[in-house]
Amino acid sequence: MQRADNRKFDEMRKVKITNQYLMHAEGSVLIEMGNTKVICTASVEDKTAQHLKGTGRGWVTAEYGMLPRSTGTRKQRDASRGKIDGRTMEIQRLIGRSLRSVTDLDKLGERTIWIDCDVIQADGGTRTASITGAFIAMAEAMKWMKDKGMISSIPVKSFVSAVSVGIVGNEILLDLPYEEDSSAKVDMNVVMTDKGEYIEVQGTGEDSPFQSEELFKMLALAEKGCKELNLLQKEIIGDLE
Amino acid sequence: MQRADNRKFDEMRKVKITNQYLMHAEGSVLIEMGNTKVICTASVEDKTAQHLKGTGRGWVTAEYGMLPRSTGTRKQRDASRGKIDGRTMEIQRLIGRSLRSVTDLDKLGERTIWIDCDVIQADGGTRTASITGAFIAMAEAMKWMKDKGMISSIPVKSFVSAVSVGIVGNEILLDLPYEEDSSAKVDMNVVMTDKGEYIEVQGTGEDSPFQSEELFKMLALAEKGCKELNLLQKEIIGDLE
């Protein structure tokens, strides 16, 4: 099978990351994975989450949105509908969990890092691009905190990146654009650390269940993709200490 | 490690399924997995989902709720808050996807099966119990449809069941009650068919990332649990033809 953009089955789309993309946020990144473009910002608030008040621990939380015309057909704004849709909720919970899993919330102190991922243009893989970009924005915001003397070291244990994999026809493919994603029978998102550990594994066979063997192959492809992204992240952020 | 209720690491809690639990619904089940109790109903509506109108295809959709005092601390009603929380959204989307993955929506015709899973008492694993119970309620509703002549055969390709697995301390455990779940460092929900295929695999290492080997062990345990539930389902529903 020939992929739409002539990539090999295990080849990532072209990734471009613009750091310090916006002037106001403590950390901000424009991440482009092929035609998918997401602005990720990290904002530092001097107050922890309600349920952690008085514990000395901080919090990392995320919100996700799509510009109405980031997609082929205009998507109604959540603000106009008066509520957030289920897919959006799912994604923003995933981003928050992924970043918290590598953050030392005690060292962060009673502060909140708000992550905002806003999709400017969507072509598949927006949630995984959001995680990969948001990690950089968070790291930048932590550097800013360290420069201000708010923390003495960057409270992060590992790098975090994410990719999608899936089964289209009979092929297992890495990093699916919308065209492939919409015809995939199995769709999987994998979030990993730079040490090769899993943070999240979410595989869905809505159109058709899948076999163990297929699962294992998808996981191997995902690992390859995540590693490549980790390298890019390290080039931009450098070491976290 | 001794489990709270003296079970072995690979042992399920006691499962009790009461079929035809309510008088009004086309299918209704009370499923009890240990202290977790969920009422699952299936309701047949003579209209398909908006986006399928005119296609001849049907739809299966799910809603999930918890009674305010199903939990240790009273949970505010979504209706009083005026919106559904993110966890609830995530769960009801999962239940719907899981059941659709084995349903032949073309054979269902332009109808909707509404699944309602309401947790009466929660002690861990409510989303997986919901899927296992909802599958039976859906099958019963389809039998009712067949008896009415609305369909000529049960449009279901496989049985569906689900369990949770997780890592508590250093132990990989099957079917976690709340006490274990709340201290687990990795939490995984697995939805499978009776043919041993995966429908959904969702593993989360919020408190700590996990290794491949751990992932594979969890998947093996989950398979054991799902198979046991499939047997129980078959005793109750019989063959689907």
Added chain:
Amino acid sequence: MQRADNRKFDEMRKVKITNQYLMHAEGSVLIEMGNTKVICTASVEDKTAQHLKGTGRGWVTAEYGMLPRSTGTRKQRDASRGKIDGRTMEIQRLIGRSLRSVTDLDKLGERTIWIDCDVIQADGGTRTASITGAFIAMAEAMKWMKDKGMISSIPVKSFVSAVSVGIVGNEILLDLPYEEDSSAKVDMNVVMTDKGEYIEVQGTGEDSPFQSEELFKMLALAEKGCKELNLLQKEIIGDLE
């Protein structure tokens, strides 16, 4: 006129009350009146209502809900609609008022008792069943408080029960199931103490106004029903001191 279930005009449906129905709530009851089944729980919160802060007085408040498939046709969840409907509001206000009327809020101290009545299966008379069951759940929660040393005696002045009466055709009937209720021209709900006093009298002749004489006959029937329920309540709870 023959009643649907062969009862006499002044005969209650079979009542079954399961006390301590759930593991988490301080008080919990499953009340069944014929086919109507309601779970009533009482939850103790260590904080009084906003408007009573600093007065030393407590509060009793109630919420009411119906499972979507408790009724013949699936009822959309309030949570999905994003607001509570008028009938539900009316009922939960009635339950709260009825229980407060016999509670010594000063003796309760600055605490709130949350009553939740959730209809599992509806066949007429859900609001009156809710009040009768909720009274027991509240009394159980107060016993729990007394055992914990939070209060020195049960702060309740009288027992409270409730029934519906109505006029169907030309007959005045006690305890109407849905079939009778939906064709009644007058519908009345009466809440009484075990001392024969009225707490609430709500009679509605939406389909047709009614005469004084009919009102008085309905009140007499209601008194008979409420007394029978008081006896059952006393068997379960015993004396309140």
Added chain:
Amino acid sequence: MQRADNRKFDEMRKVKITNQYLMHAEGSVLIEMGNTKVICTASVEDKTAQHLKGTGRGWVTAEYGMLPRSTGTRKQRDASRGKIDGRTMEIQRLIGRSLRSVTDLDKLGERTIWIDCDVIQADGGTRTASITGAFIAMAEAMKWMKDKGMISSIPVKSFVSAVSVGIVGNEILLDLPYEEDSSAKVDMNVVMTDKGEYIEVQGTGEDSPFQSEELFKMLALAEKGCKELNLLQKEIIGDLE
């Protein structure tokens, strides 16, 4: 006991009704009962309620509101809160039911009469004043319909009026202003036809249960008040034929 405004126990406040108060509505009334002032309008819509479509029957429905500063302390707008409070829901349902009980919905045809009752100034008894005033506005709107040839006769079977009664201290009083209402131990609203029949009887002993004898005395007082209001209504509207 001396009443605040020197009235006798069975004396109504001064009632003033201004018919055709507003220029746009098909029927509009300003009703003043003492200091309580309510604008009642009736609007004719050429479409019946959703659930009656195709039956040939019409509908009467009501909405109720209070201007923010109709009360002693400014009341937040429902529109700002984003939802209607329970008391408002209860009242608007009561107004709608009361008017429907005397309307021949078949003769009305597939139309809706929208009743709006907006309290300009509140001093007790706003819901009963609303019903009394709304009946006139509805009758006026029906005359307008008859003049337009939409109906051949006024589809109303009886006049409808309403008053509040209550027990303050040991006295049973008619038509309570806010000062009396707020210290009443029993509060009752009664809606009657001009033929002396009951449409609604709602008695509440939130602060203290009440006896049969007290109930009967309250009903007798209410009947006296309703009759006086019917006379006023007839002076304004004349016969309905």
Added chain:
Amino acid sequence: MQRADNRKFDEMRKVKITNQYLMHAEGSVLIEMGNTKVICTASVEDKTAQHLKGTGRGWVTAEYGMLPRSTGTRKQRDASRGKIDGRTMEIQRLIGRSLRSVTDLDKLGERTIWIDCDVIQADGGTRTASITGAFIAMAEAMKWMKDKGMISSIPVKSFVSAVSVGIVGNEILLDLPYEEDSSAKVDMNVVMTDKGEYIEVQGTGEDSPFQSEELFKMLALAEKGCKELNLLQKEIIGDLE
């Protein structure tokens, strides 16, 4: 061109202002400009706006509403729709800004004056009538505060009034009723002080852009109207010192 009500192009409609219209509010006015009738109240709250807490400054804020049948066709209540529409928001922000522009918020102290403008009957120019009436209600509430010793002088720098002007056909007209307003190609609202200064100038050529010369002529007409309203306000309130 003959105006609908025979007025000259630069003639205001008949204005009638009833001061102290309601019993509860600290300031209340019924303002009638032709058939447009608005109730304006001012309520004093002993708390400033959230963002001014601790600054010693007060706040003036406004809300605006229309009775459902103030208009030719019944307008759905914002409370029923669950949200405030854009036009209402725009108007209430305008009223608040206009009154704040002449108020010395420091002298007001940490208090809020809530302005409520409720349209009883609409016939064009409701927002400008609201501003003119609300200014009087606010001044009355400030007098009440001064009488109570809460402030030592009336913290207002100038009188505020407002009118609409517009272009209908080729004529520039003052104070447009609905009939003219709905066919106007340019619509302008002007808020001024009694010293001839502008507070707000809002001109809109939705149906057709307009020339400088037209703008200047409209401003001149508006000034004439505002001055006449200032005189009326001064007759009612007297001097503010």
Added chain:
Amino acid sequence: MQRADNRKFDEMRKVKITNQYLMHAEGSVLIEMGNTKVICTASVEDKTAQHLKGTGRGWVTAEYGMLPRSTGTRKQRDASRGKIDGRTMEIQRLIGRSLRSVTDLDKLGERTIWIDCDVIQADGGTRTASITGAFIAMAEAMKWMKDKGMISSIPVKSFVSAVSVGIVGNEILLDLPYEEDSSAKVDMNVVMTDKGEYIEVQGTGEDSPFQSEELFKMLALAEKGCKELNLLQKEIIGDLE
């Protein structure tokens, strides 16, 4: 007075317009005015507004949003608050009106052009930048429609651009960045055609009223700014025929 960025009082910030910024929208522009950056898209829907159905006329409507971290302090998402704030409503109504004023809705046919303006980075003047950018996006979408044969000519009568002017200290300034805007005593937004006509004039003296003379000077400055923007627009779009 020295302006923050050394501009002269009548000098615009540097403007940069990137046409065809996004792949999915029929028209899309990134407009940068100094540090203010707004993405404007135009989407064509094959359906007119509800109130124009059957008239043969089309509609142009606009929505406006700010990314949470487009501003110095993170702004909560409207979607999370569950409602759109008043300022946003005001702005999106202004954008829609401005574009409709030059569009021939009859020639557009029964279609809607949805304008979305999303602020990526805010530094004053976001609403005027939105209008200037949205005009180009709309024109591009109309060219797309013409290419598809949906319309035979571009149904636009004039070019539309907008700028802000204001009084800071004693100086009247063109095109205010946030720093100047937040200390301005008068703030004015002007929308004009390329023929020198006004579409909207909105001047606000919240902190202090202003004189006629000041108004006229501001209008003159605004005209200068709008003309410069029109030239840029023409370079990008060319003639509209």
